[in-house]
Amino acid sequence: MDAAAGTRGARARTGIAGLLLAGLIAATSLGSFGPPAGAAAMKGPDSVADTAANVMDAVVNISTSQTVAPSRSVPTPELPPGSPFEEFFEEFFKRRQQQQGEDNAPRRVSSLGSGFVIDQAGFIVTNNHVIADADEIYANFADGSKLKAELIGRDTKIDIALLKVTPEEGKPLKAVKFGNSDVLRVGDWVMAIGNPFGLGGTLTVGVISARNRDINSGPYDNFLQTDAAINRGNSGGPLFNMDGDVIGINTAIISPSGGSIGIGFAVPANTAVPIIAQLKEFGEARRGWIGVRIQQVTPEIAESLALGRPRGALVGAVTEDGPAAKGGLKAGDVVLSFDGKEVKDMRSLPIIVADTPVDKEVEVVVVRKGTEEKLKLVVGRLNEAEVAAATPEAPEAKPDAPKVETQKLLGLDLAELTPELRTRFKIKDELKGVVVMAVEPGSVAAERGIAPGNLIVEVNQEATATPKDIENRLEALKKDGRRSALLMVADPEGQIRFTALPVD
Template identity: 80%
Template sequence: MNQRPVRFRIGAALRHGLAAAGLILALAAPHAALAAATKGPDTVADTAALVMDAVVNISTSQTVAPSRSVPTPDLPPGSPFEEFFEEFFKRRQQQGDDQGPRRVSSLGSGFVIDPAGFIVTNNHVIADADEIFANFADGSKLKAEVIGRDTKIDLALLKVTPEAGKTLTSVKFGNSDMLRVGDWVMAIGNPFGLGGTLTVGVISARNRDINSGPYDNFLQTDAAINRGNSGGPLFNMDGDVIGINTAIISPSGGSIGIGFAVPSNTAVPIIAQLKEFGETRRGWIGVRIQQVTPEIAESLSLGRPRGALIGSVTDDGPAAKGGLKAGDVVVSFDGKEVKDMRALPIIVADTPVDKEVEVVVVRKGEEQKLKLTVGRLDEGDAPRAAEAGEKKPDAPAPTAGVKLLGVEITELTPELRTRFKIKDELNGVVVLSVEPGSVAAERGIAAGSVIAEVNQEATQTPKQVQDRIAALKKEGRRSALLMVSDPQGQVRFTALPIE
């Protein structure tokens, strides 16, 4: 039976045992020159000697609550298992089943970025710790304090006080954007408590989204990283830190050579904010976005799927004040291309708060340039895409309406507004029913939904919807883009095929 892959954070804080991942080089090229190019560097010893002392072992301890005893099952008198269970639980109690608070410890990695004592690691390495220590290669051990942490990127900044007269070895960050797939890298850390362990591999992929947070943008490497490597550095061949090792993918807990690191260009501004403010200060513009699918791209005459489609705009937010509207497709932000929906939250978050930026949007087939001033994200909220596919219960049996595109629609009357509990500010045509198994049903349109626009034109009556769909057919369009709202006002866009 095939096992479903399971994703693990690799720090000891998660306490998963991970086997070492081997690096296998396929040297099958027939030409000597190509074989020489693929065998990798002859040695990384010189580079390792320069940076090894900057890598530290992070050890933590914490007090955990006492365990609770399991009550003896209430069995009927004379049950064949009564005597067995009584003896079993009596023995457990004699062995001290109810223990008091106890201390547990864990191990991870980190690295010094400033001789003054600033150390970078993963947040999950030091999460919930009562005490944190940095153990150096020379055997010294210094107590560390948390300067700041970022749970969304999984980073933490620590500070130790160097011993008098001692200068700490530090490393500097490199430019992770310069990395190419196939470039050689080396990881140094503390796997299984074996401090100062070095492994070598290559960059396997870039810009990986592993669904660990809203700003996923990981480097993927086959350099062996294991339990205890979390928070350790990933170096390029110049000895610059280009990533912070954070996670692996594994079917059963053993490493299979698929590891992930936070890129240095993502980490550097976060670490700078933690150092200056003790917290992160991310950019925010106040929009709810969704993916541009091929059907939506065709409906909006984009040519190909690109950008981030705005589903709704927060009232009085930076985007609203800058003139952005629902239905706009953001293709550029502050001079940076927005390739897809996932790119926009990352770009916005990295933009300084209060900076005025230019935003390029596609609106009704034409590009427009707008300006807005970036606000600050409330860390209690994270940017999220429209939740397409969310199912809602059907409403009571509706009156007859017009059937098209797998839905039955009618005008939004006061009676229907009350029946479906539709907010007063919503306007359009209301969905009375949805054909089971239709594309509309698969994409989450349900009874009570309100269709406000068809291909970015407002609709108030079923005839307007029919006329707009007929016009799209005449234009040779294959799908119609609907702006759909649930009764509570959550807006999203979906494209339905025109039959």
């Protein structure tokens, strides 16, 4: 190698070294070496072994058994005499019937789930679906002991069951306590312990993925969502926070494959605790009730009522002589808070009311005709057997019916209510308003479900008796700059609902 080549090589090496040094300085200044900013918040929690060891013995495997009826035998098919398959089928079904005769006795089937002890006296919480239809229920403990359990009470609405075992002499049970699920935030760490696929004492860790999930499993859906692995057999098991408090009861998963895909749901502790207390005291759930039918406040309804934004629950109808009626609540009121709790939307009001103790006097904040008012009412008890009657369809007008003078507004043909129209549409005597004779196809009114035979009872909380009343009210709304009109609509049976239609 000549001197020039050596010099060029030395310069190259020096340049490379300089670039590496510059890169090192740049990387260090950008934080590329060592953990990036916020990494401590991104990593998992410190070991949960101590917390798990403290609560593991309180988690039990729930095993059940039940007797099922034998399956029906398949009759031997009738074949034409001399058929080439006659002998084959006779032999086949003869063997089949002999086998079924042996298996025709009632069979015992078993299933597995999870649960947890909440009281050293032997009270255990699990899901109702874990023990549904069971003839025998056993709690299997971590130390290998097995105790027969008695069903104290169940609540199908939130899928909770309370069991009771009798602890063995000198062997007190380990119990866990409930925590406050309302303080949980999305991203908080949680751990689930249960009996997935029969593998008892299994612990998984994850975070709260979402709150207040409605999965259409019942009227009081308010689930915590977690990505902690929950599988079949985890049902009824506890979901713990990092302090070892139960903040949820694992109940359901979304799983196309049958295994965990990181979407599990737990009943929040604050939803379950009052129900468990009622099951313990009464053997049944006793929910609050006020006697209203409600509907969602849509953006159009919010605009028509000058609410600013969709919020609260709109009262569509009030049960006569019910707690709400006695407390002064009226159709058209928008409930903003109940017993000091904010009513964010329609779905939250039934949950709040159901969790309120029966016979408690509460304050209700409503918006009525643009003004906020405070009312007081005493919460009643929900009768679970109550079922709303189906609404009959309005009958078609008879071909020979006399012609009725109508006025077209809002995509509706409207007429003044007469005795003839009351009879034609079978409208109850106590109902008043303007009759809908026809609905323009494809109109907003048609999309909102308004039908012939309905009554327009109010427009923006002002009573209407004639189509002219509605026209005047619409003109006033236009002058006020309103884009929507809030209609109180009644069907012939008197079922009330509200809907907003554009005034133009």
